[in-house]
Amino acid sequence: MTDLNVYPVRAFQDNYVWTLRQGNNAAVVDPGEAAPVLAFLHAQKLNLTAILNTHHHADHVGGNAELLEHYPVPVYGPYDDRIPTVSERVREGDKFTLPGFGIEFEVLEIPAHTRTHIAFVGAGMVFCGDTLFACGCGRLFEGTPAQMHTALTKLARLPGATRVYCGHEYTLSNIKFARVVEAGNAELAQWEQTAAALRAKDEPTLPSTLAQELRTNPFLRCSEAAVAAAASKHAGHELSEPVSVLGALREWKNSF
Numbered sequence: 001m002t003d004l005n006v007y008p009v010r011a012f013q014d015n016y017v018w019t020l021r022q023g024n025n026a027a028v029v030d031p032g033e034a035a036p037v038l039a040f041l042h043a044q045k046l047n048l049t050a051i052l053n054t055h056h057h058a059d060h061v062g063g064n065a066e067l068l069e070h071y072p073v074p075v076y077g078p079y080d081d082r083i084p085t086v087s088e089r090v091r092e093g094d095k096f097t098l099p100g101f102g103i104e105f106e107v108l109e110i111p112a113h114t115r116t117h118i119a120f121v122g123a124g125m126v127f128c129g130d131t132l133f134a135c136g137c138g139r140l141f142e143g144t145p146a147q148m149h150t151a152l153t154k155l156a157r158l159p160g161a162t163r164v165y166c167g168h169e170y171t172l173s174n175i176k177f178a179r180v181v182e183a184g185n186a187e188l189a190q191w192e193q194t195a196a197a198l199r200a201k202d203e204p205t206l207p208s209t210l211a212q213e214l215r216t217n218p219f220l221r222c223s224e225a226a227v228a229a230a231a232s233k234h235a236g237h238e239l240s241e242p243v244s245v246l247g248a249l250r251e252w253k254n255s256f
C-alpha cells in the first residue's frame with residue numbers, strides 16, 4: 001500500500017483543510033474555500049476522490065460546491081439540511097471506505113459546537129472539526145456543557161496515540177488560557193515553547209495526539225482537582241461536577 005500522507009492546506013486566517021493523499025489521490029476534510037485546495041491539487045498533480053465535512057459552518061463547507069464543479073466526488077457529512085452538497089449522510093457508528101484510499105473511517109456524533117457535528121476516525125487519526133482543539137474546545141453555539149462533556153469524553157476514549165486533526169490553528173492562545181487554569185502543569189509550559197517555536201516558523205502545531213490532550217487540555221481535565229479549583233474560583237462558587245467545571249471554563253475562555 002502506498003504511503004498515506006496528510007497535508008495542512010490553509011484557508012482563511014487559521015483554518016486547516018486537512019488533505020489526505022495516497023498515491024495520486026487526495027481527499028479533503030472541511031474545505032471552507034476551494035481556491036487553496038485547487039491550487040494544492042494542481043501543484044501536486046492530484047485527483048480529488050472525496051470531501052468530508054464535520055459540521056455545517058461556512059468556514060468548513062464553503063468550498064464544497066466549487067470543488068464539485070471540478071471533481072464530482074462523494075461528499076460525506078452529517079444529516080443536516082444546512083449542507084445541501086452532502087451526498088453521503090453518515091451517523092454514529094457508520095463506517096465507509098474512503099474512495100481511492102485503502103482506509104476505513106468510522107463516524108462519531110459529537111454534538112455541542114453545532115447540533116449535528118461529527119468526527120471521522122480511522123487509520124490512527126481523528127478529524128474532529130471544531131469540537132476538540134489542541135488544548136481547547138469549540139464554542140457552544142448549538143449545544144450545552146453536558147453535550148460538550150459527552151463529546152469530549154467520547155473522543156477521549158480513542159487510543160492515546162490517535163493523531164488529532166483540528167479545524168483551526170488555535171493552539172497558542174488555548175495554551176495561554178490553559179496555563180492560567182492549571183499553572184502547575186509543567187507539560188503546558190513545555191508545550192507552549194514547542195508551539196511558539198513552530199508558529200515562529202509558520203508551521204502548524206497540529207496534529208496533536210489524544211494522549212497529549214489528556215495531559216494538557218483543561219476541557220478534558222475537568223475532573224482534576226486543580227482545574228475544578230480554578231474554575232470554581234473564577235465562577236465565584238464551588239463547582240464539583242465535571243460538567244459544571246466545563247461550563248465555567250468555556251464561559252471563562254469566551255471572555256479571556
Ligand code: ZN
Pocket residue numbers: 055057113130
Ligand atoms: Zn465551526
Ligand code: FE
Pocket residue numbers: 057059060130167168
Ligand atoms: Fe470553524
